Every structure is written in structure tokens, then in C-alpha cells.
Amino acid sequence: xxxxxxxxxxxxxxxxxxxxxxxxxxxxxxxxxxxxxxxxxxxxxxxxxxxxxxxxxxxxxxxxxxxxxxxxxxxxxxxxxxxxxxxxxxxxxxxxxxxxxxxxxxxxxxxxxxxxxxxxxxx
Amino acid sequence: xxxxxxxxxxxxxxxxxxxxxxxxxxxxxxxxxxxxxxxxxxxxxxxxxxxxxxxxxxxxxxxxxxxxxxxxxxxxxxxxxxxxxxxxxxxxxxxxxxxxxxxxxxxxxxxxxxxxxxxxxxxxxxxxxxxxxxxxxxxxxxxxxxxxxxxxxxxxxxxxxxxxxxxxxxxxxxxxxxxxxxxxxxxxxxxxxxxxxxxxxxxxxxxxxxxxxxxxxxxxxxxxxxxxxxxxxxxxxxxxxxxxxxxxxxxxxxxxxxxxxxxxxxxxxxxxxxxxxxxxxxxxxxxxxxxxxxxxxxxxxxxxxxxxxxxxxxxxxxxxxxxxxxxxxxxxxxxxxxxxxxxxxxxxxxxxxxxxxxxxxxxxxxxxxxxxxxxxxxxxxxxxxxxxxxxxxxxxxxxxxxxxxxxxxxxxxxxxxxxxxxxxxxxxxxxxxxxxxxxxxxxxxxxxxxxxxxxxxxxxxxxxxxxxxxxxxxxxxxxxxxxxxxxxxxxxxxxxxxxxxxxxxxxxxxxxxxxxxxxxxxxxxxxxxxxxxxxxxxxxxxxxxxxxxxxxxxxxxxxxxxxxxxxxxxxxxxxxxxxxxxxxxxxxxxxxxxxxxxxxxxxxxxxxxxxxxxxxxxxxxxxxxxxxxxxxxxxxxxxxxxxxxxxxxxxxxxxxxxxxxxxxxxxxxxxxxxxxxxxxxxxxxxxxxxxxxxxxxxxxxxxxxxxxxxxxxxxxxxxxxxxxxxxxxxxxxxxxxxxxxxxxxxxxxxxxxxxxxxxxxxxxxxxxxxxxxxxxxxxxxxxxxxxxxxxxxxxxxxxxxxxxxxxxxxxxxxxxxxxxxxxxxxxxxxxxxxxxxxxxxxxxxxxxxxxxxxxxxxxxxxxx
Numbered sequence: 006x007x008x009x010x011x012x013x014x015x016x017x018x019x020x021x022x023x024x025x026x027x028x029x030x031x032x033x034x035x036x037x038x039x040x041x042x043x044x045x046x047x048x049x050x051x052x053x054x055x056x057x058x059x060x061x062x063x064x065x066x067x068x069x070x071x072x073x074x075x076x077x078x079x080x081x082x083x084x085x086x087x088x089x090x091x092x093x094x095x096x097x098x099x100x101x102x103x104x105x106x107x108x109x110x111x112x113x114x115x116x117x118x119x120x121x122x123x124x125x126x127x128x
Numbered sequence: 129x130x131x132x133x134x135x136x137x138x139x140x141x142x143x144x145x146x147x148x149x150x151x152x153x154x155x156x157x158x159x160x161x162x163x164x165x166x167x168x169x170x171x172x173x174x175x176x177x178x179x180x181x182x183x184x185x186x187x188x189x190x191x192x193x194x195x196x197x198x199x200x201x202x203x204x205x206x207x208x209x210x211x212x213x214x215x216x217x218x219x220x221x222x223x224x225x226x227x228x229x230x231x232x233x234x235x236x237x238x239x240x241x242x243x244x245x246x247x248x249x250x251x252x253x254x255x256x257x258x259x260x261x262x263x264x265x266x267x268x269x270x271x272x273x274x275x276x277x278x279x280x281x282x283x284x285x286x287x288x289x290x291x292x293x294x295x296x297x298x299x300x301x302x303x304x305x306x307x308x309x310x311x312x313x314x315x316x317x318x319x320x321x322x323x324x325x326x327x328x329x330x331x332x333x334x335x336x337x338x339x340x341x342x343x344x345x346x347x348x349x350x351x352x353x354x355x356x357x358x359x360x361x362x363x364x365x366x367x368x369x370x371x372x373x374x375x376x377x378x379x380x381x382x383x384x385x386x387x388x389x390x391x392x393x394x395x396x397x398x399x400x401x402x403x404x405x406x407x408x409x410x411x412x413x414x415x416x417x418x419x420x421x422x423x424x425x426x427x428x429x430x431x432x433x434x435x436x437x438x439x440x441x442x443x444x445x446x447x448x449x450x451x452x453x454x455x456x457x458x459x460x461x462x463x464x465x466x467x468x469x470x471x472x473x474x475x476x477x478x479x480x481x482x483x484x485x486x487x488x489x490x491x492x493x494x495x496x497x498x499x500x501x502x503x504x505x506x507x508x509x510x511x512x513x514x515x516x517x518x519x520x521x522x523x524x525x526x527x528x529x530x531x532x533x534x535x536x537x538x539x540x541x542x543x544x545x546x547x548x549x550x551x552x553x554x555x556x557x558x559x560x561x562x563x564x565x566x567x568x569x570x571x572x573x574x575x576x577x578x579x580x581x582x583x584x585x586x587x588x589x590x591x592x593x594x595x596x597x598x599x600x601x602x603x604x605x606x607x608x609x610x611x612x613x614x615x616x617x618x619x620x621x622x623x624x625x626x627x628x629x630x631x632x633x634x635x636x637x638x639x640x641x642x643x644x645x646x647x648x649x650x651x652x653x654x655x656x657x658x659x660x661x662x663x664x665x666x667x668x669x670x671x672x673x674x675x676x677x678x679x680x681x682x683x684x685x686x687x688x689x690x691x692x693x694x695x696x697x698x699x700x701x702x703x704x705x706x707x708x709x710x711x712x713x714x715x716x717x718x719x720x721x722x723x724x725x726x727x728x729x730x731x732x733x734x735x736x737x738x739x740x741x742x743x744x745x746x747x748x749x750x751x752x753x754x755x756x757x758x759x760x761x762x763x764x765x766x767x768x769x770x771x772x773x774x775x776x777x778x779x780x781x782x783x784x785x786x787x788x789x790x791x792x793x794x795x796x797x798x799x800x801x802x803x804x805x806x807x808x809x810x811x812x813x814x815x816x817x818x819x820x821x822x823x824x825x826x827x828x829x830x831x832x833x834x835x836x837x838x839x840x841x842x843x844x845x846x847x848x849x850x851x852x853x854x855x856x857x858x859x860x861x862x863x864x865x866x867x868x869x870x871x872x873x874x875x876x877x878x879x880x881x882x883x884x885x886x887x888x889x890x891x892x893x894x895x896x897x898x899x900x901x902x903x904x905x906x907x908x909x910x911x912x913x914x915x916x917x918x919x920x921x922x923x924x925x926x927x928x929x930x931x932x933x934x935x936x937x938x939x940x941x942x943x944x945x946x947x948x949x950x951x952x953x954x955x956x957x958x959x960x961x962x963x964x965x966x967x968x969x970x971x972x973x974x975x976x977x978x979x980x981x982x983x984x985x986x987x988x989x990x991x992x
Binding site: 036037038041042055056057058060061064065068076079083084085086093 | 188
């Protein structure tokens with residue numbers, strides 16, 4: 006699937022975990038499709054997710070013990086696998102959020118800093 | 129790939145991979161269907177909705193592949209992690225690890241060794257084509273408990289011609305031959321066989337050929353030799369084919385060599401010759417000829433041994449009606465060749481020993497499970513931390529299982545060394561009657577069994593800790609209960625083994641106390657093979673030996689020990705008319721000094737003397753069993769009898785003496801009727817020379833006796849020189865072997881059970897230190913504490929004892945056929961082993977109880 010639209014960004018490697026954990030922390034147990042829909046809604050369709058990649062990622066999070074998976078019934082009463090965040094998932098989310106914030110604020114500083122103030126800081 | 133790992137892989141594939149794969153598919157289908165539905169709601173066409181859904185999902189196959197790889201990787205990764213962690217944990221607890229590994233290694237090693245023996249002796253099929261079709265055919269005499277009698281050649285020919293169950297029947301008769309080489313003459317074992325013998329077994333000579341029907345009927349002196357004989361005599365040279373060897377003074381041409389791996393069952397021998405080579409071949413073919421032949425048959429494909437038995441029983445009845453009255457009353461009994469090679473008693477004994485050593489493994493596993501339960505309680509903190517940082521219950525259970533499986537595997541590897549040593553010991557004991565025992569080895573089958581044992585042990589040991597450990601409940605109470613159950617089970621199994629060992633010891637002692645009817649002490653037994661049967665030669669040899677210093681007396685008998693169930697027709701002169709009948713009895717030629725030498729008492733009449741020579745009337749000495757049988761309630765001296773029917777041309781024997789009964793089959797069998805005739809009246813070439821010495825170890829005279837014999841006649845092979853006690857003892861070797869192993873196994877079992885109860889009591893005291901402290905503080909006497917602890921130990925061991933005794937009564941009944949002179953529920957044995965077990969249990973509890981008694985209440989109360 007190569008025809009990505011230039012206006013939409015692919016999900017950055019590593020951020021998918023953060024996004025999924027955040028989604029589950031905010032909304033409680035969700036099935037895979039629900040998580041995908043939620044990500045698209047929040048990002049207003051700007052964050053282009055190759056939805057299939059969600060499943061290996063969910064498996065990894067499950068193996069790490071960050072999410073729990075259970076089979077249950079969906080809204081329209083169909084069998085679906087529901088993922089929920091675990092205690093260790095919450096700790097992971099807190100850490101990743103902190104890391105991400107520090108990272109993005111650092112980048113932000115680079116982007117807002119003018120040449121002078123940059124040299125001021127050096128001085 | 130060995131089968132256990134294949135099965136394991138398949139199982140994992142079926143159970144895990146299949147399910148996970150299906151789940152992923154369900155998940156993906158659900159996802160796509162939901163997306164399509166939403167797309168439809170947004171107004172797309174069915175085709176468009178579907179296309180859009182697939183597009184936004186992305187490629188499915190590569191995603192699945194990633195998913196799959198992740199799964200596999202994670203499995204291997206966590207297992208590797210678990211194993212690393214397990215090894216670290218085991219290393220950190222050397223005391224536990226060494227105790228557990230040592231216990232399990234001994235148990236697994238013992239089981240592997242026992243399996244190797246069982247595999248070699250029983251489980252491996254005989255090395256012949258379709259061995260299940262091979263059957264021994266015996267002549268039986270109903271009413272005389274002689275089921276496995278040899279048969280007359282003519283009878284076998286009739287069976288062969290008239291039965292439809294058999295594809296073929298061959299005959300064989302083992303014998304001893306003198307092999308003369310330029311250097312020396314010696315005795316070798318041989319068997320004379322019909323030409324169809326090897327083809328019936330499905331054996332091809334490795335070199336050369338078997339002899340033909342024509343060669344046999346022309347009575348050509350041809351021979352096949354064993355691989356061993358070929359190697360030792362001809363150094364494996366192909367020129368052996370066509371070479372000539374001198375057997376019993378006549379040249380024989382070698383025409384074939386048997387393959388190396390041929391085990392020679394049912395006859396262990398070096399030379400095979402045509403069955404027609406017996407000097408008395410003509411006489412042997414008659415129906416009243418010697419019933420000396422073994423008959424070996426191959427069933428037709430699809431015919432069961434039961435069907436064949438039914439046919440042969442009917443055939444026996446038909447033949448009986450045609451036979452002269454004196455030769456009647458004979459049946460035919462069939463027996464699978466495998467059962468003939470290793471008898472039912474040996475089989476039962478081996479299975480019993482395998483069961484016993486398996487009990488030892490269960491006890492060892494119970495012990496280690498108990499230890500690791502105690503440890504898993506102590507590891508409660510570690511488990512709690514692991515749960516807190518996110519480990520699931522299954523993850524912890526798996527961790528514990530991996531730990532015990534690692535333990536089992538290490539123990540299994542060490543167990544192989546133990547097994548090797550145990551196999552050596554068993555081979556060194558070399559019990560008689562276990563043909564193919566020397567094949568016992570750590571072969572792939574034995575290794576596979578070790579592997580199974582490792583897994584089994586690992587699961588048994590790890591199961592209890594794994595199920596009692598849960599994140600919320602460290603399993604303290606459940607663990608304590610399970611440990612009690614384990615100790616009870618250990619004691620129950622130990623008492624079964626002890627009871628078995630006790631009964632075997634009692635049997636062995638009962639046999640030792642049996643009076644054989646002769647005094648084997650100080651007597652040396654020597655086999656002689658004279659170049660010709662000349663009475664004066666034996667007389668000269670006996671004189672020469674009697675003159676040696678240290679010799680009290682010397683005597684000769686044809687063969688002292690009786691193999692098989694000889695029986696023949698005998699005609700007696702009773703009070704009125706002669707009477708003929710079939711009798712199971714044994715006839716031997718003896719020299720005058722025989723009974724004095726062997727120490728068998730004369731009951732009435734006289735022994736033989738020099739006057740009973742070839743010129744004198746034929747005389748006989750009979751034993752009490754024969755006198756009772758032939759002339760019940762009458763004086764036997766002076767009575768006459770003759771071998772064969774009333775019309776037989778055999779000479780009449782007059783009974784001149786009655787001697788005490790001798791147990792010449794083995795110590796366990798009641799003596800059969802026996803008759804003796806003077807060697808001078810019926811000289812034989814192969815005889816047993818018995819020399820009563822003044823020495824405790826008569827074998828010291830071996831050299832002197834050998835040279836005395838060779839001084840008289842250098843061409844007389846002298847062989848099998850051994851103390852008579854050793855020969856009597858050899859009959860006990862299998863019993864002694866069984867008893868030795870069973871004693872060893874039950875000693876280990878008892879020790880393990882003692883360690884188990886000691887560990888449990890010790891642990892429960894540590895766990896209850898505070899409680900005991902309070903008891904002491906509120907005035908409990910030290911003695912009460914002591915009794916409390918001992919009572920706890922006794923309760924456990926007595927519960928185990930009770931359960932075990934019930935099991936023991938059932939188990940020993942299965943082995944009843946292996947016992948002698950003692951019943952399978954012998955009260956004395958059961959009481960003795962119960963007392964022994966209880967004493968050991970008390971001793972094991974004594975040490976921790978003493979310690980509990982000396983607790984300082986102040987220290988105990990502060991105990992955490």
C-alpha cells in the first residue's frame with residue numbers, strides 16, 4: 006500500500022505503543038477495530054495507521070504484560086477480542102508519556118529557538 | 129528427532145499455534161467486517177466498502193507472518209529466560225539443588241538401568257524372523273506335573289505330518305562333544321538339529337551354508353560353527369569353510385558359520401550338526417526310543433497358539449489311542465519360544481523389580497516435591513514481587529515447572545552415569561536364567577526412557593508448587609497439606625517395597641535351610657570326558673585320586689544335576705504280575721564310592737561294591753521316592769524292574785539298596801524318583817567326578833586332581849572344576865539377584881521416606897516456633913512438646929503404614945509364585961517390616977523433636 010497521501014503522516018516507530026496504551030487507559034477495554042477507529046478519530050484522520058500493523062503490536066504488548074486480552078461480546082453482540090491496560094501497562098504509559106513529552110519539548114525548543122538566542126545559550 | 133520431541137512439537141503446534149492462529153483470523157475477520165459495515169453506513173457500495181476496508185487494513189499475509197514470528201520468538205525467549213532463571217535459582221540454593229539432584233539422579237539411574245535389563249531380556253523380540261510364530265512343543269504327562277517333557281522323534285514326525293497349524297517343525301538335541309586338537313582335548317557344547325532348523329528360525333549362515341536334507345539322511349559328518357568359535361579357533365579366516373575338526377574322535381567338515389549377533393536361543397552352543405549323527409540314530413527313531421528331542425515349530429501365519437494347542441490336544445488324544453498301553457497318557461503342550469527362553473517366573477520377577485524401582489522414583493519425586501514446596505513457601509516474597517511487577521499466575525507456574533524440569537534434566541544426565549554403574553553391577557551379578565541379559569546397555573531406547581523419566585519427574589516435582597502458588601495466596605496452608613500427603617504416600621510405598629524384600633529374604637533363607645539330601649561342603653566337582661567308556665580307567669583314576677593327601681574319598685556319577693523332566697516307561701515286578709507305566713524318573717551310573725563321597729545315607733540294603741561288575745547280575749539302588757512310587761508299602765530290596773514295556777528286551781534290575789532322596793534338580797523342587805546302576809555295568813564316557821577333601825576350599829585341589837587324572841590318561845579333558853557348593857549355589861543366583869536388588873531398592877525407599885518425614889517435621893517446627901514458644905511460656909512441659917512432635921510424625925507414618933499394608937497384601941500376592949516356604953501375607957514379615965518402618969520414622973522425628981524440646985520460650989516468642 007504505497008499510495009500514502011502527503012498530508013497524512015505514518016505512525017512513528019515506537020509511538021504506536023504509546024498511542025494504544027493511552028487509548029486503552031482513556032477508554033477502557035476495546036477491541037482492535039475500536040482502537041484503530043479511536044486513533045483515527047483523535048488524529049482526525051491525519052495519523053494514517055496501517056490498521057493491520059496494530060495486531061502484532063498488540064501481541065507484543067500482551068507478551069510484555071502491558072495489556073490483557075480477553076474474548077468478549079462486541080456492541081452488536083459478536084465475539085471479539087478485547088484489550089485492556091494492566092497495572093504494568095499504566096506504568097509503561099506513564100514512562101513513555103514522560104519520555105515523549107521531554108522529547109517533544111526538546112524538539113520544540115529547537116524549532117522555536119532563533120539563531121541569536123541559540124548563540125546566547127552557548128555563550 | 130526422537131519420538132518424544134516430535135510429539136511435544138506436534139502438541140504445541142496443535143494446542144497453541146492452531147488456536148492462536150485461528151484467534152488471529154477471527155480477530156482480523158471481525159475487524160474487516162466492522163469496517164465494511166461502517167463504510168456501508170457511510171454510504172459506500174458493497175464492493176467499495178469492502179475494497180476500502182481491505183485497503184485501510186493493509187497487507188494481511190505479511191502481518192500474520194509478523195504475528196506468528198513474534199509468537200514463536202516470544203515462546204522460545206521466555207522459555208530460555210525461564211531456564212536461565214531456573215539455573216540461577218538452583219545455583220543460589222546449592223543445598224537444595226544437591227539434595228534434589230542426587231536423590232533424583234539415583235532414582236532415575238536405577239530406573240534406566242532396570243529398563244535396560246527389562247528391554248534386553250523381555251521387551252526386545254527374539255532375533256529371528258517373525259519370532260511371535262515360534263513355539264516350543266512339549267510332551268506332557270498329565271498327572272505327573274511334567275509339562276515340559278522332551279519328545280520321541282517318531283512322535284514329532286507324526287505331529288509334523290498330521291497337524292495343520294504349523295508351517296514346519298524342527299528337532300534339536302543338545303549334547304557335549306570332545307573336540308580334539310593336536311594340543312589338547314576339550315569338551316564343547318553342540319546341538320544336533322534337523323536340516324530345517326535354521327530356515328525355520330529364518331537364519332542364514334553368515335558364511336557358507338546349512339546342511340541339506342540329503343546330507344542329513346546320508347549321515348554326513350558336516351558342521352556349522354558359531355561366530356565366537358570361528359574367531360577363537362580360526363581367527364576369523366574364511367578358510368575355516370571346508371576345514372576339518374575332530375569331534376568325538378571323528379573328523380567333521382565345517383560348511384557354515386553363523387552370524388555374530390545370533391544369540392543361540394534356545395540352545396547356547398558352538399557347533400551344529402545333523403540330527404542323524406547320533407550313534408544310536410536308528411533306535412532313536414522308534415516310538416519307544418529315547419524321548420530326548422526338543423521340538424521347535426513355526427505357526428502358520430494367522431494361526432494363534434491357542435488354535436494350535438486345541439488342534440494338538442486333539443491330535444495327542446488320537447495318537448494316544450494308537451499307542452501301546454504302556455506309552456499312553458501323553459499330551460502335547462505348546463509354549464511361545466520367547467517364554468521358553470525367559471520363563472514366566474523370571475519375567476514376573478523382572479517386572480516386579482521394575483515396579484519396585486519405579487516406586488523408588490515416585491518416593492524420590494515426592495521427597496523433592498516436598499522440599500520444593502517448602503522452598504516455594506519460603507519464596508513467597510520473591511513470588512509476591514514478581515506478581516507486583518506484572519508476572520501472571522501462569523507465568524509463575526510455568527517458571528516453577530521449568531525449574532523442576534531443569535532439575536529433572538540435570539538429574540537425568542547424572543542418572544545416566546548412575547544407570548551405567550548399576551548395569552555393570554547387574555551384569556557382574558550375572559544371575560542365571562536371564563538369557564540376553566548381556567545385551568543390557570544404555571541404547572537409544574534406554575535413553576528415550578530416561579528422557580521420559582526426566583519429564584515425568586520434572587512434572588511430578590513441579591506440579592505441587594506450581595498449583596499452590598498463586599499471586600494472592602502463597603499457598604502456605606495448601607503446601608503443608610500436600611507435603612503431609614506426600615510423606616504418607618512415601619511411607620505407603622516404602623512399606624510395600626519392604627514387605628516384598630522381607631518375603632524374598634525369608635524365601636531365600638527357607639531355601640538355604642532345605643536339606644539337599646547330600647553334603648556338598650568340602651566336595652570338589654570335576655567333569656571328565658574319557659576317550660572311551662572303560663570302567664577300569666575310571667577305577668584307576670579313582671584310586672589315584674583317593675591316594676592324594678587331603679582327599680577323603682572320591683566317586684563318580686553320570687551327571688549329578690538333573691535338567692528337564694526325564695520320563696520313560698518302566699516295568700516292575702510287583703507282588704503278582706508285571707506292571708508297566710510311564711514314570712518321571714532319572715537313571716544314573718555311579719562308582720562304588722559315590723554315596724559315601726557325597727554323603728547321602730543308605731536307608732536299607734547295601735551300596736555297590738567292586739563285585740558289581742560287568743560279569744555280575746544287573747543291580748540297582750533306588751531312592752526313597754522311587755521305592756515309594758513303585759512298591760508302596762513294600763520292601764523294595766530284592767524287587768525287580770526294567771526300563772521299557774513288558775516286551776522290552778532290556779535287562780531286569782534287582783534292587784539291592786535304598787538311599788535317601790537328593791534334591792538334584794534344584795533346592796526348591798521335591799526330589800523325583802531316581803535310580804542308580806553300577807558304572808561298571810553301564811560305562812559312560814562323560815561323567816562327573818566328585819572328590820571329598822578335608823579343605824574348606826576344595827578348589828585348591830584342582831591342579832592336583834587334574835594332574836592325577838592326566839597321569840592315568842592324558843587324553844581325558846578335565847573341565848568345569850568347581851566346589852560343589854558353588855554348583856548348588858548357582859541354582860540360587862537368580863533368587864539372590866532378585867533379593868539383592870529388592871533389598872537395595874527398599875533400603876533407598878526407606879531412607880528417602882525417613883528424610884522426607886524428617887524434613888517435614890523439622891520444617892513444621894520452624895514454622896510453629898512461635899506457637900511452641902507460647903505453649904512453653906504458658907507452662908507446657910518440654911516432654912509434652914517432645915510427645916507432640918513425635919505424635920505428629922507417628923500419625924503420618926502410621927497412616928502411610930496402614931495404607932501401604934493394604935497395598936502390600938495386594939502387591940505381594942502378584943509375586944506369590946516367586947516365594948518359597950513363606951506365604952505372600954506372612955504375618956511375621958509384615959510385622960517385622962512395620963516395626964522397622966515405625967522405628968525409622970520415630971528416629972527421623974527424634975532429632976527435630978529434641979530440638980523443639982530445648983526451645984527457649986523467650987527466643988521462640990520473638991521468632992519471625
